[in-house]
Amino acid sequence: MTTVLTAVSHHHETAVVAAVGDAPGLTLVRRCADLAELLSAGAAGVARVAVVSADLRGLDRDALRHLAGHGVRVAGFVDPADEEGERRLRQLGVATLLHPGDAPSAVGAALAGLAEATTSQPLPVAAPPVDVGPDAPRVRTPVTVVWGPTGAPGRSTVAVTLAAGLAGSGVRTLLVDLDTWGASVAQLLGMADEAPGVAAAARASEQGTLDVPGLARLAPEALPGLRVLTGLPRADRWPELRAAAVEDLLRLARAVAEHVVVDVGFALEDDEELSYDTAAPRRNAATLTALEAADHLVAVGAADPVSLQRLVRGVQEVAVRPAPRPLVVVNKVRAEVAGPRPERAIREVLGRFAGLEEVRMLPWAPDDCDAAVLAGRSLTEVRPRSPLTVAVAGLAAELDPRCAQALGSTRHGRRRRVRV
Ligand SMILES: Nc1ncnc2c1ncn2[C@@H]1O[C@H](COP(=O)(O)OP(=O)(O)OP(=O)(O)O)[C@@H](O)[C@H]1O
Ligand SMILES: [Mg+2]
Structure with missing residues (x-):
């Protein structure tokens, strides 16, 4: 029966x-x-x-x-x-x-x-009705989540620069701000605060009316090839980003672009375990859902001792969750906080205490970051030759082979159009 x-x-x-x-x-x-x-x-x-x-x-x-x-x-x-x-x-x-x-x-x-039908089977989902791009993506669109522990290590800076770098090398990219503790992408890219962004997308999803063209309309182009779905205009609106809606919008996002980059909050605790009401919204649901959906995870930490310790703990916490193995990135690398040979010292610490052998480093570049923030534009536009911009481009090439090809062809003499 x-x-x-x-x-x-x-x-x-x-x-x-x-x-x-x-x-x-x-x-x-x-x-x-x-x-x-x-x-x-x-x-x-x-x-x-x-x-x-x-x-x-x-x-x-x-x-x-x-x-x-x-x-x-x-x-x-x-x-x-x-x-x-x-x-x-x-x-x-x-x-x-x-x-x-x-x-x-x-x-x-x-x-x-x-x-x-087995209960473990995911909810059936309607196929995206249309593709908005002129040419449908040939490979499955990867989702790269940029995460990092508390202390503003540079998650948003890395996410924005990475997304702008991908777009600049011809990979149509969608940048999504899912940080429920302090969204900042709209400001970093000088986009109007009133941009409807993730809140509107989540609302449409909850009502069952979100589709690919609708999502694309909510994500205007900030740069050629870079669409942006801005974050919550106020952090206290976090209950609007529920897991199911985030899952749905990331699924549709794959049909909007050729690479999806997601900026998320630092916290990983799952409040559901503390709550009797399992249908209650959870503040970190957006982060946890994005981690689950991700193909690549970039874990960003800063180079000072306090931040490095948080990074080690954070990577251990992420390891027990459904999420891809993180690509560990240490940002703001400088001798003043890590010693005279900072890269070597950081590699040693991370290797010894966390068994992290493969670590990418991003240099300290306060002037370049300040110039970009002040202008409300990406580092790729404001400081295309900054060592930080170049290092993030290397990261983009590692994450997306199409980007590596574009970089390779520039290195071999073919001039790429650089936006100024
Ligand atoms: N490599 C760098 N060198 C110097 N300053 C940097 C670097 N990367 C980021 N910053 C600066 O550090 C600050 C924090 O960066 P960002 O907002 O990207 O961090 P976050 O991890 O997203 O923080 P939040 O917790 O607010 O989301 C900003 O002022 C930014 O300009
Ligand atoms: Mg941020």
Whole structure:
């Protein structure tokens, strides 16, 4: 017997209850009055399948993820004339749809089939409807997350310079600011604070209306080939960035560009473990979801002793999470904080205390960084020949072979157009 919950709006109630009641092999265990009741029944583990109507109040991606997390698969109930409702359910990832008047045997088969799908299977997601670029990307678009511990080691500087460097070498790039503790990309690139950015994208995703062209519209070009989805305008709006929406927007982001670079917050604690309400928003959900989605992880730490210790701890914390192995980058490298031979000293410390053999170094360049911040432009524009800009370009080449090719061809004499 397949156990079923229903949560549908009033005018569908009779039809849904009759359809489930008449279908062979199904047991209706509860008729939930609203979404809240459905979520708690789902969490209680009383049923394998839920039937929801397209117009159920509050139904969003996070609710579906919550149900999926408790092993409850969801089918939609929608009137065939309600095209908008059907589209919305599909965009939310609800692939099994029932209609008024479906034969009981068909309803039974559909819901039993849904229940049999393994619960570990991710929510079905609608394929991105169109590609916005003139030429569809040939390789899967990588997502590079730039993370680092607390203490402003330079995550945003590295993320912005990396993204600008990729774009400058011809790789169409989308830079996403998911820092829920202090977004800064919009300011670093002199973009209007009112840019709708991630908050609008997350809202559209929750409502099931986010698609590839919509995401592209929310991410204007800051430089040729560099689109930017700006961060939360105020840090106290962090509850707007829920895991399911972030997961959805990063999935769609891969169709917007050829490389996605994500700036995230420093914190990795998962408040969910402290909370009884598993559907409550979590401040670090955006970071943790981005780490999970990432193909490459860049872990940035600063070169002073306090920062190096945080970096070592941070890399150990990241290692126990679902995330790629980090490419460790030490920024702001200078003799004043690390001794007369700073690179060697840093390699020794990281090797000895953290077993980190492969470390990339970025030089201390306060004047160049200040000039870029003051101008509200990237280092690639303001100081293209700064040792810091050049070192980050090397990082970009390591992360994306297409960028390496572009750099190689410049080195071998073919002039690249440099924006000034
Ligand atoms: N290599 C460098 N040399 C000198 N200054 C740097 C370097 N990299 C970054 N900075 C400066 O360090 C400060 C912090 O940089 P940034 O904002 O990139 O750090 P963050 O890790 O993103 O911090 P936050 O915690 O605020 O998100 C900025 O003033 C920036 O200009
Ligand atoms: Mg930052």
